[in-house]
Amino acid sequence: MAAAALIRLSSKPSLSSAASRVARCFASAPTSQAAPSSSSPSSSSPPLFAFSANPSPARREDPEARNVQWVFLGCPGVGKGTYASRLSVLLGVPHIATGDLVREELSSSGPLSLQLKEIVNQGQLVSDEIIIRLLSKRLEAGEAKGESGFILDGFPRTTKQAEILEGVTEIDLVVNLKLREDVLMEKCLGRRICSQCGKNFNVASINVKGENGNPGISMDPLLPPPHCMTKLITRSDDTEEVVKERLKIYYEKSQPVEDFYRRQGKLLEFDLPGGIPESWPKLLEALNLDDYEEKQSAAA
Ligand code: ADP
Numbered sequence: 001m002a003a004a005a006l007i008r009l010s011s012k013p014s015l016s017s018a019a020s021r022v023a024r025c026f027a028s029a030p031t032s033q034a035a036p037s038s039s040s041p042s043s044s045s046p047p048l049f050a051f052s053a054n055p056s057p058a059r060r061e062d063p064e065a066r067n068v069q070w071v072f073l074g075c076p077g078v079g080k081g082t083y084a085s086r087l088s089v090l091l092g093v094p095h096i097a098t099g100d101l102v103r104e105e106l107s108s109s110g111p112l113s114l115q116l117k118e119i120v121n122q123g124q125l126v127s128d129e130i131i132i133r134l135l136s137k138r139l140e141a142g143e144a145k146g147e148s149g150f151i152l153d154g155f156p157r158t159t160k161q162a163e164i165l166e167g168v169t170e171i172d173l174v175v176n177l178k179l180r181e182d183v184l185m186e187k188c189l190g191r192r193i194c195s196q197c198g199k200n201f202n203v204a205s206i207n208v209k210g211e212n213g214n215p216g217i218s219m220d221p222l223l224p225p226p227h228c229m230t231k232l233i234t235r236s237d238d239t240e241e242v243v244k245e246r247l248k249i250y251y252e253k254s255q256p257v258e259d260f261y262r263r264q265g266k267l268l269e270f271d272l273p274g275g276i277p278e279s280w281p282k283l284l285e286a287l288n289l290d291d292y293e294e295k296q297s298a299a300a
Contacts, residue, residue, distance in 0.1 A: 067093045067149020069170060071156070073258060074177035076246045077188035079272060081200055082222075083177065083283055084153040090293060093149035094142055098157075100198075101134040102126060103235075120237050123245030125253060128160050158253050162260045174261040175287075178271045181247065183208060183217055188243040190221070193235060194228035201232065206275075219275035 068091055072080040081097055088095035106116050112130065119126055135155055142150075156162040165171065179187075183206055190204025202222040210216035224232060237246065261267040270286055272279045284290045 067091070068151070069149055069172050070151045071171055071174045071261070072151060072153045072177065073174060073254070073261075075179070075181075075184050075250050076243060077184040077191065078177045078179045079187070079279070080153045080177060082276065083175075083280070084151045086280065087287075087289075088151045090289065090296060091149070091151075093151055094147050095151050095153060096135070096138055096142075096155075097153040098131055098135055098155040099153070101138055102131070105134060121242065123237060123242040123249060125157060125249060128158060128164070131155065131157075131161070132164060156257055159256045159260055162257050171261070171266060173268060174258075174266045175268050175270055175283075176258055176261075178269065180208065180214060180217065183219070184247065185240065185243055187219075188238045189240065191235065191238050192224070192232040194224055195231045195233045197228060199224070199228065201228070215273075217272075217274055220277075222276070 070087075072084045074080050081095075081099075084097070085095045102116060102120060105112050106120065107113075116126060116130070125131075139150070156165050186204050186206050186208075187202060190202045190206075192201045192203055193199070194201070200222075201224040202219075204219070205221050206217065206219040208217055223229075237243075258267060268286060270283060273282055281290065284293055
């Protein structure tokens with residue numbers, strides 16, 4: 001099902017080089033934090049990524065024979081989680097957000113929890129080693145349950161993470177979501193999470209005028225159903241000061257990841273035109289999935 005979508009996707013000009021690339025060996029990730037850019041396996045130290053996606057060589061070398069392996073990039077608040085989770089439902093692959101993995105660890109009483117709290121509340125990035133350990137654990141658990149394919153959200157966030165990921169599996173497509181910075185701030189400040197079901201909502205009503213040639217943008221609030229309304233919480237890192245720091249860190253450390261995938265011809269740039277009602281159909285169109293969604297809805 002998802003593979004069919006990928007076949008049609010690979011006819012998109014922006015993806016043609018992704019479709020024709022040579023599949024890489026992923027037997028082992030680069031094993032040393034000190035030498036992250038090497039993709040050659042090392043025999044002396046244990047691999048950072050214990051997980052190895054799609055162990056059958058035939059499947060991993062043929063992107064059309066397996067489920068999609070996509071990455072969502074974009075600044076804090078842009079909507080990576082919203083669109084990645086919708087696409088994961090449509091394509092039948094898990095949506096894996098490293099921010100969620102970090103928050104799960106934070107809310108546990110595990111040994112990492114205190115250390116992570118300080119880092120996250122200052123808007124800093126968690127070390128590559130910790131984040132890869134969390135992601136690897138999640139991917140392994142998914143594989144044990146029979147999951148195949150993924151949409152990653154919030155990973156990779158540094159070039160080093162991108163290189164490590166490339167050493168273990170093939171990424172088919174990277175969607176780079178973009179939105180004006182003043183809107184990003186409003187969206188982060190309006191973000192709420194239901195403490196019970198974990199779903200994300202937004203209470204901000206955004207209406208900014210066009211300026212300097214940039215179009216205006218309006219977004220209605222994404223309000224929760226009544227049973228979540230009394231359980232809404234705000235993320236401790238969604239304060240103005242911390243969001244500014246997260247944006248700064250994004251430009252410094254995560255924007256180079258866009259270039260990493262742009263050079264490989266895998267980056268699909270997508271400027272969000274507004275809220276979900278305007279953006280979702282346009283995103284499906286950009287991904288060549290508009291017909292696919294119609295067929296899925298008709299079959300349901
Ligand atoms: P955002 O809204 O900034 O995209 P996320 O929910 O993705 O937030 O992440 C929350 C926090 O978790 C980040 O600010 C960072 O501290 C940590 N984090 C998430 N993913 C990564 C990653 N790939 N590398 C390092 N730190 C990460």
